[in-house]
Amino acid sequence: xxGITQSPKYLFRKEGQNVTLSCEQNLNHDAMYWYRQDPGQGxxxxxxSQIVNDFQKGDIAEGYSVSREKxxxxxxxxxxxxxxxxxxxxxxxxxxxxxxxxxxSGTQLSVx
Amino acid sequence: SQQGEEDPQALSIQEGENATMNxxxxxxxxxxxxxxxxxxxxxxxxxxIRSNEREKHSGRLRVTLDTSKKSSSLxxxxxxxxxxxxxxxxxxxxxxxxxxxxxxxxTLSVSS
Numbered sequence: 428x429x430g431i432t433q434s435p436k437y438l439f440r441k442e443g444q445n446v447t448l449s450c451e452q453n454l455n456h457d458a459m460y461w462y463r464q465d466p467g468q469g470x471x472x473x474x475x476s477q478i479v480n481d482f483q484k485g486d487i488a489e490g491y492s493v494s495r496e497k498x499x500x501x502x503x504x505x506x507x508x509x510x511x512x513x514x515x516x517x518x519x520x521x522x523x524x525x526x527x528x529x530x531x532s533g534t535q536l537s538v539x
Numbered sequence: 540s541q542q543g544e545e546d547p548q549a550l551s552i553q554e555g556e557n558a559t560m561n562x563x564x565x566x567x568x569x570x571x572x573x574x575x576x577x578x579x580x581x582x583x584x585x586x587x588i589r590s591n592e593r594e595k596h597s598g599r600l601r602v603t604l605d606t607s608k609k610s611s612s613l614x615x616x617x618x619x620x621x622x623x624x625x626x627x628x629x630x631x632x633x634x635x636x637x638x639x640x641x642x643x644x645x646t647l648s649v650s651s
Contacts, residue, residue: 430577460638462590469627469643470582477637485638524556524638530581532570 429452433518440505440512441539448503448534451505452516458524459501463487464515473516476501477503477524505536513537545628545645552649558615560645561626563608569631571604572639573613576625585617585626618649 431452440446442493452459462470472485476495490509495501501520505512515535519528546561547644562571587605588611595602601614602651612642615622625646629639 458638467643470641472638472640474639478623483637515579519582527572527584527587528574528629528639530583530584532581533579535579 431518431520431529431531433516433534435534436532438536439533439539440536443507445504445506446536448505448516448518448536450501450503451499452501452520452530452531454520454531455498456520456522456529457498458521458526459495460519460521460528461485461491461493461501461503462517462519464517468519473503475524497502545626545642547645548643549646551563552618552647554620554649554651556617556618556649557604558622558649559648560613560626560647562611562613562636562642564611564628564630565609568606571602571611573600573611574641575579575626575627576627576644578624586620615647618647618650620649623647623649 434449463472464470471482471487473491474482474493476482477485479498482493482495492504515533518531521528544563563609570587571584572587575585576582586602588602599616604611625644627641627644629641
């Protein structure tokens with residue numbers, strides 16, 4: 428069953444803690460993306476990757492880091508430098524940049 | 540950078556009525572896409588229209604694109620309660636051909 432899987436569904440972060448959100452796809456897509464969504468808002472681009480071992484910053488990359496060591500995986504780390512991390516995080520993939528996106532079901536991150 | 544801007548922000552209609560949402564953007568594009576999001580879920584791709592196309596249909600959905608006015612509209616005919624969701628337009632940045640940029644969305648409420 429092809430798709431894109433995000434985990435966990437809910438995540439809680441303590442002050443000063445780094446947390447990592449998982450995103451895995453088995454669609455054989457080259458491009459992967461991380462978006463942040465705040466309540467009642469649209470999606471803002473954090474990072475994207477068009478190919479393994481390469482990624483680019485989006486509009487709101489500060490306080491976040493990513494890696495793309497495997498085609499299937501694009502984990503997002505929310506660092507302690509991100510002072511307002513509470514949001515809904517969405518991972519997506521596509522065959523190539525600018526084409527139809529397939530989204531995961533999202534991770535809700537909250538601060539304890 | 541916010542590329543697409545939807546209008547209206549919220550729309551309430553009765554079942555059976557048509558719903559029209561509009562999207563305006565700022566720069567040249569290769570394509571424009573519409574997505575749907577149910578509350579607390581990931582986005583689902585609805586339709587993609589390329590810059591050399593003027594109209595596209597998919598089931599009860601009709602999308603138009605006017606590149607001279609940098610605008611698009613999404614028409615949902617014979618709305619159902621199950622159409623209740625948020626709808627987003629997204630565009631690619633023509634120069635870079637990179638990640639999609641999303642608008643803030645239109646929240647559609649269809650009552651029976």
